[in-house]
Amino acid sequence: MSGAVRRCAVGQVGATIAGGLNQAVNIETNQSEGSCVEGVERTAYLGCFGERTQHAMTTSDQAVETHGLRKLYGGKPAVDGIDLMIPKGSIFGLLGPNGAGKTTTVRMLATLARPDGGEARVLGHDLVREAAALRRRIALTGQFASVDEDLSGQENLVLIGRLLGFSRKGARARAEELLEAFGIADAANKQAKSYSGGMRRRLDIASSLVTTPELLFLDEPTTGLDPRSRNQVWDIIRRLTAAGTTVLLTTQYLEEADQLADRIAVIDHGRMIAEGTSTELKASVGAGALHVRLAEPGRREAAQTILEKALGVTVEFDSEPRRLNAMVPDDASAGHALAALADAGIAVSDFSLGQPSLDEVFFALTGHHTETETPVAAEAVSKEAAQ
Amino acid sequence: MSTIEGEKRIAGAAIEKVLDTSVRPDPPGPLANVLTFAWRGLLKIKHMPEQMFDAVITPVMFTVMFTYLFGGALAGSTEAYLQFLLPGILVQTVMFATIYTGFTLNTDLGKGVYDRFRSLPVWRLSPIMGAMVADLQRHTISAIIVFLIGLIMGFRPETGLLGMILVILLLDVFALGFTWIFVTVGLVVRSSSSVMTMSWFFLMPITFGSNIFVDTATMPQWLQTAIAFNPVAHLTTAARGILDGTVDASQIGLALIAPAVLTVIFAPLSLYLYSRKG
Ligand SMILES: Nc1ncnc2c1ncn2[C@@H]1O[C@H](COP(=O)(O)OP(=O)(O)OP(=O)(O)O)[C@@H](O)[C@H]1O
Numbered sequence A: 001m002s003g004a005v006r007r008c009a010v011g012q013v014g015a016t017i018a019g020g021l022n023q024a025v026n027i028e029t030n031q032s033e034g035s036c037v038e039g040v041e042r043t044a045y046l047g048c049f050g051e052r053t054q055h056a057m058t059t060s061d062q063a064v065e066t067h068g069l070r071k072l073y074g075g076k077p078a079v080d081g082i083d084l085m086i087p088k089g090s091i092f093g094l095l096g097p098n099g100a101g102k103t104t105t106v107r108m109l110a111t112l113a114r115p116d117g118g119e120a121r122v123l124g125h126d127l128v129r130e131a132a133a134l135r136r137r138i139a140l141t142g143q144f145a146s147v148d149e150d151l152s153g154q155e156n157l158v159l160i161g162r163l164l165g166f167s168r169k170g171a172r173a174r175a176e177e178l179l180e181a182f183g184i185a186d187a188a189n190k191q192a193k194s195y196s197g198g199m200r201r202r203l204d205i206a207s208s209l210v211t212t213p214e215l216l217f218l219d220e221p222t223t224g225l226d227p228r229s230r231n232q233v234w235d236i237i238r239r240l241t242a243a244g245t246t247v248l249l250t251t252q253y254l255e256e257a258d259q260l261a262d263r264i265a266v267i268d269h270g271r272m273i274a275e276g277t278s279t280e281l282k283a284s285v286g287a288g289a290l291h292v293r294l295a296e297p298g299r300r301e302a303a304q305t306i307l308e309k310a311l312g313v314t315v316e317f318d319s320e321p322r323r324l325n326a327m328v329p330d331d332a333s334a335g336h337a338l339a340a341l342a343d344a345g346i347a348v349s350d351f352s353l354g355q356p357s358l359d360e361v362f363f364a365l366t367g368h369h370t371e372t373e374t375p376v377a378a379e380a381v382s383k384e385a386a387q
Numbered sequence B: 001m002s003t004i005e006g007e008k009r010i011a012g013a014a015i016e017k018v019l020d021t022s023v024r025p026d027p028p029g030p031l032a033n034v035l036t037f038a039w040r041g042l043l044k045i046k047h048m049p050e051q052m053f054d055a056v057i058t059p060v061m062f063t064v065m066f067t068y069l070f071g072g073a074l075a076g077s078t079e080a081y082l083q084f085l086l087p088g089i090l091v092q093t094v095m096f097a098t099i100y101t102g103f104t105l106n107t108d109l110g111k112g113v114y115d116r117f118r119s120l121p122v123w124r125l126s127p128i129m130g131a132m133v134a135d136l137q138r139h140t141i142s143a144i145i146v147f148l149i150g151l152i153m154g155f156r157p158e159t160g161l162l163g164m165i166l167v168i169l170l171l172d173v174f175a176l177g178f179t180w181i182f183v184t185v186g187l188v189v190r191s192s193s194s195v196m197t198m199s200w201f202f203l204m205p206i207t208f209g210s211n212i213f214v215d216t217a218t219m220p221q222w223l224q225t226a227i228a229f230n231p232v233a234h235l236t237t238a239a240r241g242i243l244d245g246t247v248d249a250s251q252i253g254l255a256l257i258a259p260a261v262l263t264v265i266f267a268p269l270s271l272y273l274y275s276r277k278g
């Protein structure tokens, strides 16, 4: 069984992943003999969804189950057959570059856009036929601030409370509670347009929690926030599962998905190109991205040979003439590799070992880089303006 | 204007304390939802009272300018002309204000806040209906302001307060009918500036090509015929009649034909367009 699945993964994802996959197996083996087979299987599911969904499509402990979910805009697929399984009570990360189809997926699951194909059950409800019942149990914090900027923070929350059926008094009490917990109490009576980006985002999330939803959609909750505000939002998201809420968040940053999500799906051009836990994903990609800058550009070929030998993975030339990049299987091997360079007398001016960027994940999974250049971004902007 | 910083550290534990999936009040009915959305409209007036100023500045300028510049020539005296003009100015005020319903709806739809409304378990059309109710409140306020300014300038309705209240009600009903056109335009057209342009293109001829400023008796025959079919002229005639105490049922009936027809056509159309959006 594991052999068959593994071949499938290698076949789909391409040769680049094969090296990573083998290392993932090695890591698991090193860590614990007993879980070796399981490790192989779970890793191998990356990029191999067809089989996976066939096995598990019937269980009801899933907050979201989709099969072949599709949405077309002007005849072109924005979401092109996505299979998701999101266990209740977990945080699920949808990772993808601009135009990948994250927002479209979320909007469909939150009953704002009608799917053009595929099946989807959210909290056991059919997306189209049982939309009204579903709306009582979900909440959405959209990509573009879904607060009313002309109203104060307090009024925003009271408005939602009244719409959800709280009495005037009850809605005010609930608003006060939330404002306090989210650190907005001091600015409760100021118009939301005067809030900082971080505060606005927190108000936005608080608006989704006026009644605690069973499933919460957060579309790029930290895009555009400074590091401190981002950390605050991360804190909030981690706490959301305390009451049993399932969270589906979208992001463009691997680090964010890694920090928050129990499982991650990587999507591009409306298709899912990988799915698994953060450990599985990174195992297939490499534990970290090693960037080395040489003192002399002339030694780059020699350095490449030495690094490839020490790391056992492909080492690429950067567009900058003195730099080399590689995905390393584990942190220790990066140390060995740098030592090998020093032994060979190749001077390194600086190096870094960090989380792979989304682009590096993409490259490792698909063999091509993300296309986040201007055309896609421009499209997204004009789309926003048009709505 | 600077943004507010000074944030306290938020404690994760405090957030866990406010989460509880079991607290879930019974959902209110559609009417309650509409009224809540109407309250949202009132809050906007509270935060941006200058909107009301914008809505009445043009009619006030028209009233002052026409009364003192042309009043004597058109009606023999400024007092007599003001008596004639003010009901028409009210009609013009409310007609122009209906554009803003389509305009604000169009801008609102482009923002994330409508996505939130649409993800809530409320009657789908309640945000739109609420916005319309809020606009009626706005029309009522502008009409009251215009009346007050008229009274200061010397306007004296024969039928007094009751007449003025009836005229405001009639204007609201008429505006509601016309608003459906602009709601439809607001849903179909892409940018809010084209909503404005299209609406002006439509409103200019029917407000100026009417009996708002001058008695049609002085106009050429073909124009009189055209104005006889202009719903704005019928509304103006009815409003004048109510304030002078000379109105008859047929005048009011005539004034209400257009809003009734427009509602029958455009209400279902715009509600259909709205529910299909997304
Ligand atoms: N309303 C729409 N009309 C036409 N095309 C659309 C619409 N919404 C999305 N698209 C297209 O569908 C594709 C996916 O868009 P989507 O907004 O889901 O991407 P995303 O992953 O959320 O991107 P971003 O990171 O920029 O938010 C894009 O090519 C986009 O141009």
Ligand SMILES: [Mg+2]
Residues within 6 Å of the ligand: A102, A103, A104, A143, A219
């Ligand atoms: Mg998006």
